Amino acid sequence: MGSYSGDNDIIIIGAGICGLATALALHRKGIGSLVLERADSLRASGAAIGIHTNGWCALDQLGVGPTLREKANRIYVVRHVSLDNGMTREVLYGNEEYRNLVRSDLIQALFDGLPPGTVRFGCHIVQVKTDPVTSQSVLHFDDGSMATAKLFDFVSPIGNKLVHWFIFQTRLPEDYGISGKPEIIREAALELIKGFPPEMIELAENSLLDSFTFTKIRYRAPWDLLLGNLHRGTVTVAGDAMHVMGPFLGQGGAAGLEDAVVLGRCLAKAMQMDPNGDYAGKQLVTRVGLALDEYVKEGRMRVTRLSMQTYLNGLLMATSSGFTSGLIVFVLKTLFGGALEHTQYDSGRL
Numbered sequence: 001m002g003s004y005s006g007d008n009d010i011i012i013i014g015a016g017i018c019g020l021a022t023a024l025a026l027h028r029k030g031i032g033s034l035v036l037e038r039a040d041s042l043r044a045s046g047a048a049i050g051i052h053t054n055g056w057c058a059l060d061q062l063g064v065g066p067t068l069r070e071k072a073n074r075i076y077v078v079r080h081v082s083l084d085n086g087m088t089r090e091v092l093y094g095n096e097e098y099r100n101l102v103r104s105d106l107i108q109a110l111f112d113g114l115p116p117g118t119v120r121f122g123c124h125i126v127q128v129k130t131d132p133v134t135s136q137s138v139l140h141f142d143d144g145s146m147a148t149a150k151l152f153d154f155v156s157p158i159g160n161k162l163v164h165w166f167i168f169q170t171r172l173p174e175d176y177g178i179s180g181k182p183e184i185i186r187e188a189a190l191e192l193i194k195g196f197p198p199e200m201i202e203l204a205e206n207s208l209l210d211s212f213t214f215t216k217i218r219y220r221a222p223w224d225l226l227l228g229n230l231h232r233g234t235v236t237v238a239g240d241a242m243h244v245m246g247p248f249l250g251q252g253g254a255a256g257l258e259d260a261v262v263l264g265r266c267l268a269k270a271m272q273m274d275p276n277g278d279y280a281g282k283q284l285v286t287r288v289g290l291a292l293d294e295y296v297k298e299g300r301m302r303v304t305r306l307s308m309q310t311y312l313n314g315l316l317m318a319t320s321s322g323f324t325s326g327l328i329v330f331v332l333k334t335l336f337g338g339a340l341e342h343t344q345y346d347s348g349r350l
């Protein structure tokens, strides 16, 4: 375990996109927090990430939008090509802001916005329990030690010369144990794209060896998000810990940025002792519980819709039946309207 010991008001578990963004949101509202990360250093899972208009709205609220825009070209059209029948479909972005970012640039920009010492590395939390007497959250570390927190936690073409690509494979028969072994990942990737157009094979063959990563994708069912309990007392979840979804809409990370803005806003309202505010006269623990209720209420339908749309898009990609794909397209159009409706969301001011 790392060097953390002692009491802190707000503990955030995980220095991923969402954890760092939430710490930054709180910092911009004048509230300190401590981020505990099990890894020994900042790490970005994956090479790049596409950010749509809604994600840029959140990044602007966090104050890092302008810096990051300079590092990522804007994309105006996305072309989907079916390798089965050669059919192409173009999605025009028009006024939509869509850019691909190098993941480490995003993580670094969020980290750089935080005061020194906000993130502690090498701290692996294995359990969070609530003390029944004090209502404080008690963190249990992997070395058997404990610490208390009063509040809450989480668990759980870029530029001109850079291209982000990934291969999606359903139903891995077993864990290949290949994470961290780029040679084997590269070999498996080349095997999977045999028969693809030569320019794609060339792209994979010429990619730098250390840029190959392997990620197992999980998802939380949309109905679980709609009906599930997403916070208890002063503890809540956010980002993938709340709404992990498939990559078919490219919105998982941006949804985590939206969570950060909403959490920052709700918690700031609860923690700043405004004598005329909604929470005046209430105990801190009660105020924070109410703030987290508000956060969950505000985000639940948003993440349920994103998760449902992602799920249906994944089904659409996986099916080879004309009837099933027609049915899915009909449901998608009926429930979600245009293909880019999901980008038209503003998580509001911090």
Ligand SMILES: Cc1cc2nc3c(=O)[nH]c(=O)nc-3n(C[C@H](O)[C@H](O)[C@H](O)COP(=O)(O)OP(=O)(O)OC[C@H]3O[C@@H](n4cnc5c(N)ncnc54)[C@H](O)[C@@H]3O)c2cc1C
Binding pocket: 013, 014, 015, 016, 017, 018, 019, 036, 037, 038, 039, 045, 046, 048, 049, 050, 051, 055, 123, 124, 125, 126, 155, 156, 166, 215, 217, 238, 239, 240, 241, 246, 247, 250, 251, 252, 253, 254, 255, 256
């Ligand atoms: C192939 C692929 C493509 C994608 N493309 C896009 C895209 O284009 N656009 C988009 O918006 N999203 C995309 N996503 C989704 C996006 O990557 C995730 O939603 C996002 O990275 C989640 O961020 P997070 O901070 O919630 O979680 P994570 O990035 O998983 O961070 C969690 C952090 O918590 C730490 N941690 C976990 N458990 C503990 C513990 N017990 N104690 C201490 N620390 C702990 C971990 O080490 C990690 O650093 C894609 C995902 C995949 C797989």
